[in-house]
Amino acid sequence: VPGGEPMDEIKPTKKPSRDYQALSSTPWDLFAALYARRSHRKYLPVPEDPSFVADLESFLDAACDARGASRDSIVAVTGQQAVEDVKRAAYKGMAGKINIWLGKAPLSAVLVADLPSEDVHAIRPVELPKTVMAIEDAVLWLTERGLGTCWLAGVSEREIMKVMGAPSGRSVPSIISIGKPALEPKPASYSGVSFQMMSRRRKPLEKIAASETASAPYCPPRLTACGFAAASGGAEEMVRAIASKSLPTTAGGLDLAIDACLEAARVAPSGNNAQAWLFVVVRSKDRLAELAAASGAAEPGSWKAAVVATGQGRLLGKILLDRPFWDIDVPIAMSHISLMAATAGYLPQVATDIDEEKVGRLVALPSGMRVAGVVALT
């Protein structure tokens, strides 16, 4: 069996695909946050904390810098009254009906994705994926601080924009609730049972990942500990490393790095937990060069491997809740992949401004699937 683990061990849950910590001589901190994160819908009231707000703003600066996102595309709503106003607006009317639970949730903050409408509704948004990656970076950063979050796309965009005084021409594709979780995640122990019990189910790696082309399922490799030292540090350290292009560790084996990146994508949140995505690993030299060219890589020679991140496109005739959030879900997973690459000693280069048709053809992507971006490990 590839990977040295019996296949029936790989259950469709958020249970780790393998014991990643055993493969590193140093604490592989990012995994703890990835596994501890879950969508929280019950919160406890807490007093306002000005130093938290300052830290959050400073993290958002760093994340937007690392992702190339416009800083004003993420609004951190803090302060009790402002949070209350946005929250109430969010679940008003039909559009927010599924999130009526917000009414009973004492949130401490809300992140609002605030983007040009034109971009959000474009066939291929440019700003949206960058903003989404920076927001997911923040979700992991918040998780590390013991805070609960939930991506919310089923909200009343119009009402939110009204209370925020957003000018016309802007769009709010999603907001994130933030608060002290009523269900405290047990810190650190990601091989323990606590987080598994409260996690939503996940597809196994070989169902969401492929090698070279979309139709060839990924085979988890056999891996052994061989002196690899994962970068310790969480979302903040990795975001800053990506922004400054200097990694806090040296590269370990590529097989392990890729496997860890796919696992990071696997446990990412997605709308309705649909996981309607496929991550295609490209390693073959010639194909990698072609992919780098189609992705507009500045230094194609530095690419050691790449993950083509794809998702089910909008289905014609399906709107609102049935709409697959490929343009949000897949960039969320790209945040996870790239942060994980950094912990494994590979500087991630995320390309979203790509020749989608060429990239899709290269990995033989079935029609209806969209390429959100390419994450290169360099």
Ligand SMILES: Cc1cc2nc3c(=O)[nH]c(=O)nc-3n(C[C@H](O)[C@H](O)[C@H](O)COP(=O)(O)O)c2cc1C
């Ligand atoms: C783009 C997006 C939109 C979402 N919208 C909502 C929402 O409106 N209401 C809600 O309760 N959860 C929402 N979620 C949370 C998902 O249901 C959740 O991530 C998924 O079920 C996986 O569970 P987990 O996050 O606990 O791992 C959304 C998630 C994403 C990524």
